[in-house]
Amino acid sequence: MENFVVSARKYRPITFDAVVGQSSITNTLKNSIKNNHLAQAFLFTGPRGVGKTTCARIFAKTINCENLGENLQPCDQCESCTSFNQSNSFNIHELDAASNNSVEDIRRLVEQVRIPPQVGEYKVYIIDEVHMLSANAFNAFLKTLEEPPAYAKFILATTEKHKIIPTILSRCQIYDFNRITVKDTIDYLRYVAKSEEVKVEEEALHIIAQKADGAMRDALSIFDQLVSYSGDSISYKSTIENLNVLDVEYYFQLVDLFLAGHVSSSLLIFNEIIGKGFDGHHFINGLASHLRNLLVGKDPQTIELLETSDSIKSQYLKQSNEADLRFLINALDICTTVDLNYKNSSNKRLLVELNLMKLCKLNHPLPNLVAPSQNAPAAKKVVQATKPIAEKPAPTSPSAETKIEVKNVVSEPKQIIKKAESQENITKPVIEDKATISKAITTETAKDDKPKTTRRRKTVSIMASLEETPKKEENKLDLEGEMTKEYEEVRVKIKLEDLHKSLKKYHDKIKTDKPSFAANLSPEHIQLGDKNKITLSLNNKALDDRDLKYDLLQFLKQDLDNKEISLVTILSEVKIEPKKGPMDEYKVMVEANPKLEDFRKQLDLDF
Numbered sequence: 001m002e003n004f005v006v007s008a009r010k011y012r013p014i015t016f017d018a019v020v021g022q023s024s025i026t027n028t029l030k031n032s033i034k035n036n037h038l039a040q041a042f043l044f045t046g047p048r049g050v051g052k053t054t055c056a057r058i059f060a061k062t063i064n065c066e067n068l069g070e071n072l073q074p075c076d077q078c079e080s081c082t083s084f085n086q087s088n089s090f091n092i093h094e095l096d097a098a099s100n101n102s103v104e105d106i107r108r109l110v111e112q113v114r115i116p117p118q119v120g121e122y123k124v125y126i127i128d129e130v131h132m133l134s135a136n137a138f139n140a141f142l143k144t145l146e147e148p149p150a151y152a153k154f155i156l157a158t159t160e161k162h163k164i165i166p167t168i169l170s171r172c173q174i175y176d177f178n179r180i181t182v183k184d185t186i187d188y189l190r191y192v193a194k195s196e197e198v199k200v201e202e203e204a205l206h207i208i209a210q211k212a213d214g215a216m217r218d219a220l221s222i223f224d225q226l227v228s229y230s231g232d233s234i235s236y237k238s239t240i241e242n243l244n245v246l247d248v249e250y251y252f253q254l255v256d257l258f259l260a261g262h263v264s265s266s267l268l269i270f271n272e273i274i275g276k277g278f279d280g281h282h283f284i285n286g287l288a289s290h291l292r293n294l295l296v297g298k299d300p301q302t303i304e305l306l307e308t309s310d311s312i313k314s315q316y317l318k319q320s321n322e323a324d325l326r327f328l329i330n331a332l333d334i335c336t337t338v339d340l341n342y343k344n345s346s347n348k349r350l351l352v353e354l355n356l357m358k359l360c361k362l363n364h365p366l367p368n369l370v371a372p373s374q375n376a377p378a379a380k381k382v383v384q385a386t387k388p389i390a391e392k393p394a395p396t397s398p399s400a401e402t403k404i405e406v407k408n409v410v411s412e413p414k415q416i417i418k419k420a421e422s423q424e425n426i427t428k429p430v431i432e433d434k435a436t437i438s439k440a441i442t443t444e445t446a447k448d449d450k451p452k453t454t455r456r457r458k459t460v461s462i463m464a465s466l467e468e469t470p471k472k473e474e475n476k477l478d479l480e481g482e483m484t485k486e487y488e489e490v491r492v493k494i495k496l497e498d499l500h501k502s503l504k505k506y507h508d509k510i511k512t513d514k515p516s517f518a519a520n521l522s523p524e525h526i527q528l529g530d531k532n533k534i535t536l537s538l539n540n541k542a543l544d545d546r547d548l549k550y551d552l553l554q555f556l557k558q559d560l561d562n563k564e565i566s567l568v569t570i571l572s573e574v575k576i577e578p579k580k581g582p583m584d585e586y587k588v589m590v591e592a593n594p595k596l597e598d599f600r601k602q603l604d605l606d607f
Contacts, residue, residue, distance in 0.1 A: 007220040011192055015073055016058055019051050020188050020216055021180035028175070029059055030072050038063065039173045041145050041154040043130075045161040046177025049215030053128055055177075056155040060084075060092045060124035063153070080120040091120045098132045106137045110144045113152050123152050130156040131163035138165050146171050179214025182206070182307040188216065189223055193234075198227055202309045203236035210307065211243055246278055248312060251290035254356075255319055258331065261364030266356045280352045281342045288335035294320040295328045327362050334358055494560055496528050502559040506552060516540065517548055532565045539571075 013019045016026040032038055042059075044052040062068065066078040074081050083089040095109065109125065117123045133141070145154060145168065156172060158164060186205045193200045208226070212219035222243065230238045240247055250273060257266045273283055296302045297313075297320035306313050320328075338355045345351040503521045511518040520538050527535040534556070536549075553567045590597050 007192055007196075007224050008217045011195070011220065013051070013054055014058065014061075016055075016062075017071070017073075019055060019058070021184040022051055022055065022177055025055065025175050025177065029055065033059075033062055033072055038153065040148050040152070041172040042156065043161070043164075043169065043172035043174045044155065044157045044177060045174065046159070047179055047214060048159055049212075049217030049219075050177045050180055051216065052157040052177055053126070056124075056126045056157060057084075057092070059155065060122075060126065060153075063122050063124070064089075064091055064120035066120075083119070091117045091122065092124045092126070094126045094128065096129065097127050098129045101133045101137055103134070103136045103140050106133070106140045110140070113144060113148060116149070116151055121151065124155065125152070126155045126157065128157045129159075130168075131158045131160045135165070138168055142167055142171070180216050181214070182209040185209035185212060185214075185216060185219050189219060192220065192223060196227070198232050198234060200234040201236050201239075203312065204234050204239040206307070206309050206312075207236070207239045207243065207245055211245065244277070246273065246283065246286050248290065251287055252315060252319060254287065255290070255294070255323065258359045259323060259327070259363060261360050263357050263360045266360055267353055270353065270356060274349070280348050281339070284335055284338045284342065284352060284355075288332060288339065291328055291332050291335065294323055295325075295332070298325060298328075324363070330362050331359055494528070494532055494562055494565070498560060499526065499528055499534070499556075502556055505559060506555050509555075514548065517545070532562065534565060534567050536567065536569045537571075538569055 016030055019026050042056075044056060046052055061074050061081060061084045062072060064080040064084070065074040066080060067075040069075065076082070076085065080089065080091065084092060093112070095105075113123070113125070115123075148154065154172075156164075156168075161169070161174075186209050189200070189205050189208060204226070208219055208222050211222055226234045226239060226242055229242045239245070250269060254266060254269055257269070270283070274280065293306055293308070293316050296305045297316045303313075303317070306316055308316065334355050338351060341351065342348060500523055503523075503526060507518045507521045520536065525537040527537075529535060536552075549567055549569060553565065556567070557563050557565050
C-alpha cells in the first residue's frame with residue numbers, strides 16, 4: 001500500500017515563483033540573492049500557514065545552489081540541491097524553538113556556527129517559533145546574531161512578533177507575511193484538485209477558502225478531509241455538511257421574512273437551525289455577515305468586496321435591491337447588540353428570538369396599543385380659526401337660517417375650532433367651550449305660518465372668552481412647572497455632610513487595597529456642585545482609573561439612595577517645596593542681623 005502524503009506537504013512550493021500570495025516578499029528575496037546583498041539575519045513573521053518556513057527553505061536552497069537558472073531557479077542537480085531534497089543537508093539546519101528553548105540549546109547552536117560549511121557557500125540556520133525562546137536564551141544569542149561569520153545566515157520564523165525582545169528585532173531584516181486572499185486560495189485549490197483529478201464545485205471552493213481564513217495549509221488540510229468524505233467529487237452540500245457550515249440559503253430566507261414582517265416563520269427557521277446543532281452566537285454572527293454583504297452589494301463600487309461565487313453573488317445583488325438602506329443599517333445595529341450581549345445573557349435563545357422579532361418589525365412597526373380617549377374622534381376633525389366663515393357651505397334647508405357674529409377671530413390664529421357632527425343639515429362651527437358658543441351665536445328663525453319675529457340675544461365677543469382660557473392654562477402650567485421644579489430639587493439634592501460620611505465609609509473600605517486613591521477622598525479634595533455634580537481632585541494622573549471611579553460612583557448612589565449623582569475627576573497640581581538646607585537658614589539669619597556676615601568673614605568661617 002502506497003504511503004499517503006498530505007496535500008500540504010505534497011504541494012509545498014519548491015521555488016519562489018510557486019509561493020502563493022507573497023509576491024512582494026519573494027521578489028525582495030530574489031533581488032537580494034541576485035545582487036548578493038544578503039543580510040546576516042532575517043525575521044519572517046505572519047499568521048500560520050502563509051509560507052514562512054517554506055520561503056526560508058527555498059531561500060536556503062537557492063543561495064547554496066551551484067548552478068542557478070536564469071530566473072534564480074535551483075538546478076536540483078548539484079550536490080547541495082540533492083542533499084537538500086533528500087533532507088540530509090549538512091549546511092541547512094532547522095531548529096524548533098518550542099522544544100529547544102533553553103540557554104544550553106542556543107549554546108550548542110553557537111558552537112556549530114563556528115564550523116564552516118563543507119559543501120556549498122553558506123550555512124543556514126532556520127529557527128521556527130523563535131518567540132518561544134527564554135529571555136536568557138535570547139541574550140545568549142545576541143552576540144552571534146549581530147556578528148556571525150560571513151558564511152552563517154539565520155532565518156527566524158514566528159507568528160507572534162510582539163513576544164520577541166527589541167534587541168533581537170533590531171538585528172534582523174523583518175518580512176511581514178500577509179494572509180492569503182480568498183481568490184488566491186481558490187486558484188491554488190483548483191490547481192490541486194485538477195492535479196488530483198477531483199471535481200469540485202465553485203461554491204465548495206469558496207467555502208473552503210473562507211473556512212481557511214487566509215492560511216493555505218489549513219485550506220489544503222480541509223481539502224484532504226473533504227476528499228476522504230466525498231471521494232472524487234466535492235459538492236457544495238457535502239462541504240457544508242462536513243464542515244458544519246450554515247447554509248447561506250437560510251440567511252436569504254430570513255431576510256425575505258424580515259422584509260415581509262413574518263415573525264412566526266422567522267422563529268420556525270431559527271428553531272430548525274438550532275435543531276441542526278448550530279450555536280445561536282454563530283448564527284447571529286453569520287446573519288450580520290450576510291447583512292454586511294447586502295449592504296456592500298448596494299453600491300457598484302463595493303461589489304468586488306463580495307468574496308463569493310458568481311451564483312451566490314447574483315443572489316446578493318438581487319436581495320440588496322429589495323432591501324432598503326435604512327433597514328440594513330438598523331438590522332446590522334441589532335445584530336451587533338446581540339453579539340455584545342450574548343455571553344452575558346442567561347436565556348440566550350430568548351435573546352436571539354426577541355431580536356428576530358425586532359428585525360421583522362423594522363419595516364412593519366407595531367400598531368398603537370394605547371386605548372384612544374373619549375375625545376379622540378373629535379380630535380380628528382380640526383379646522384383652523386383663520387379659515388373664513390364665508391367658505392362654509394350654506395344651509396340646505398330654506399326654513400332655517402343661521403347668522404353668526406364673530407369678532408376678532410382672525411387676530412387669534414392659534415385657537416382651534418372643531419366641527420360638530422349634527423343630524424340636521426345646518427353646518428355650525430363648534431368651539432371647545434360650548435358655553436361660549438351659546439353666547440356668540442345670534443339666531444333668526446322665520447316660519448311661513450307665523451309672522452316673522454326677531455329675537456336678538458346679547459352678543460359676546462369670542463375673543464374675550466378665548467383670552468381668559470389661555471391665561472388660566474398658562475397660570476396652571478406655570479404653577480405646575482414651579483411645583484415640579486421644587487419637587488425635583490428636593491428629590492435630588494444631597495447634603496455635603498452626608499456626602500462626607502459616605503466618602504468616609506468608602507475610604508475605610510479601600511484603604512488597604514487602594515491606599516493612594518483613598519488618600520484623595522478627604523474633604524479638601526471634594527467639591528459638591530449643582531445637580532449633585534461631585535468633583536474629585538486627584539494629585540496623580542495614575543489614579544484616574546475608570547474602574548475605580550465607576551465603583552466609587554455606584555457606592556455613592558447606593559449609600560446616599562440617589563441615582564442622579566455624577567462624578568468628575570480633575571488633576572490638581574501639587575507644589576513641592578524645595579528642602580531648606582543650612583545655607584538657607586543662614587541667609588534668613590543674615591537678613592535679620594546683617595552684622596552676622598561680617599562676623600563670619602572676620603573669623604574666616606565656611607560651611
